[in-house]
Amino acid sequence: MKKKDILFTGLMLFALFFGAGNLIFPPFLGMEAGRSFWPAIIGFVITGVSLPVLAVIAISFTKGGVASIGSRVHPLFGSIFAVIVYLAIGPFFGIPRGASVAYEMGAQPFLAESGKGSLFIFMAIFFLVVYLLSLNPSKLVDRVGQWLTPALLLSIAALCVAAFFKLDAPLTAPTSKYAESPFITGFIEGYLTMDTIAALAFGIVVITAFADRGVTDQASQVKATITAGVIAGIGLATVYISIGWIGTKMTLTGDYDNGGAILTEAAYMLFGDGGQVLLGTIVALACLTTCIGLTSACAQYFNERWPAISYKNFVRLLIVISFAIANLGLTQIINISGPVLVMIYPFAIVLVLLSFVARFVSHSRGLYVGAITMTAIFSLNDGLTAFGLKIDALYQAISWVPFFSSGLGWVLPAIVGGIVGWMISYFRERK
Template sequence: MKQLSKKDIVVIGFMLFALFFGAGNLIFPPFLGQEAGSHFWIAITGFVITGVGLPIIAIIAIASVKGGIQAISSRVHPLFGVIFTISLYLMIGPFMGIPRGANVAYEMGVVPFLSSPTSSSLTIFSIFFFILVYLLSLNPSKLVDRIGVILTPFLLGAIAFIGIGGLINLESSTLNEVSDKYAQSPFFTGFMEGYLTMDTIGALAFGIVIITAIKSKGVNDQTSIVQITAKAGIVAGIGLVTVYVVIGLIGVNMTSIQTFENGGQILTSAAQQFYGAPGVVLLGLTVGVACFTTCVGLVTACSQYFVTLWPRLSYKQTAFMLTIISGLIANIGLNEIISLSIPMLTVIYPLTIVLIVLTFLHKWFKGSPIVYITTLTSTGIISMYDGLKEAGLGKAVPLLQHLPLYSSGLGWWLPAVIGGLIGWTISTLIDAKR
């Protein structure tokens, strides 16, 4: 079994870090810091578990199963596997993830320097942005070197520059007022905030990119791929945790100056205070690079998947079509994209988490399709209802209010457990009769 050098693993880990690290990852930790105050360390621990731990577990799960997320979801039913995987790739790719990344890059990297932003300025930015995304995604085999060696060091350096400036120039302050949700349950609230990064869903798409990168280094043994993926995940995880803690502390300490409406304002104000206009430029570049690398990774991952699904399409043709669709949708604006995406995320996120958990429990219940079907069905009933409610198409059902953690958006977990136990019981009885 061929193993990669430590340098190669670090480079792949850097690429994974850059693929995960979009603008949302920059915005949420500072705001958490402001809101959590003296409860920051408890809250950031919860955030790290779901914002870092769960995505890395997801990427390992994908590496451990040949065929990726479609092979995993096909354990429910082959048709479900195709529909679920296509839906997931479309959502985190051209329908939501990629256009959102371009819009955030525009809002934080360009708008601050425009006297009067217009729809035409967004269009012009989108054209140049997506041309660069397309060009960089043309050769997936070089993605490791381009992102892992070139862009990630810049991204880490810029964040370190802003973060160190904040830690040096701001007095440590964890005594500011704590918001109600963090005062009552700082760990669990931080845990829920980690979902907002959407990196767990992204991991299901990036898995194919990581596996392709590892195979391009001459590694084809499944066990070695899983081991290398896990090591690269640790490298990416260390980077993510470090960044989250640093910029989260900036959010805590900036409250000694004033409070802000979102994490973007916190970082912009910090950059302006520490370094003036050059600091704002640096922040804009940092956000732009973070969004850009994520968009490149998503175009690459989606293209690689759809080519396997429809071999008649070439990789370049698929990447071009995805880039065009993403660019068109990007021009409807950030708020509209987010509002349209919430119902879809509400439906697909619980199903994704349950599939990942079942992947690691697969051997325990002998891979019984019945367990997959009952668990995903019970989960899907709740998540589908929640999605319809978010879209304004569903009415309140009083009975569901009694589900544990339903008000926090986690009402699906108990039905998932019950569904799994029912499936396991049925499967066990059938095996006993045989």
């Protein structure tokens, strides 16, 4: 396979990962971390970059994608988990959220009057473009990797280079949550990108791209996927650090509620009214590439699962559902879908990490069952609590676990459950 093809695939993967959420979180981290920026951003990059890249590589190890990874717990679990993942990151949350952010940050600032009418018209145009660019997945590398990604990178580079030379405010003291353990706080904030879940879907897009270019044996696909993942990871890390640094320079210019407001003000300070056009271009391209990737990945998965329905018909169905939900508005989408993501994200992390561990461990079924069972207890509690349906007895029973208050209470139980499950499986087979 040509090195150029791997490069463009890596650029495509970067663009698929780099959605609006990725653009918003690092500047806010930079503003809050202040002088503790470097340990905080390093923690953010580890979880916001390394885990998604590892997830894509994990998919290349298997022939059935996320369903195959989940089936190592149980075939029924694998099928159900895969459908939930694709629906959550696709038409029920990921795609509508990307379109809504594109409207609120990329279009709404330029509209004299904004309301349901302008939202509907924007969504119609946006999803028409997504539909047309998603119809042929074999062309995704050409359209995204060769054209949209360079345009996105050039737009971000213009903003970051200007900020480096023109923004010279001193770094301020970190806020309370970054004062004591900035690395751990940044590490946890990296989960907000939700890219590890998305990577379980994007993996099949990468494998398909390589297969279309003649790379069909698994060893070569894994090697090419690792290289493409490294390219995407370097791009993501560079952008996160750069726009996070912009946030550190904006602390004294005002109070901001989110990273979008920080970047909007920074763009205006650097380029005036043209800055809003630049930022709008960045947001529109970031959201567009992510929505195209999610649509293509979801349609490919559902077409493989239910081949009686064509890929193009699944694209049409996904577009219609996403369009309808996107017109609810960003706030409603987050309120409805947020708790679902809180519930499934720990499963995704555990399955990705286990896919690497299991390559070196025999009798791995018990390892998967034990780790996922313990993870399920804490994910169920976190998801129900986010829905406002907290079960007091369950909460009291597990709230003593280390890292519970930070949302990472599942980590140690998953490790212990995996070890115990492996031991049971090992000795049962020995007996």
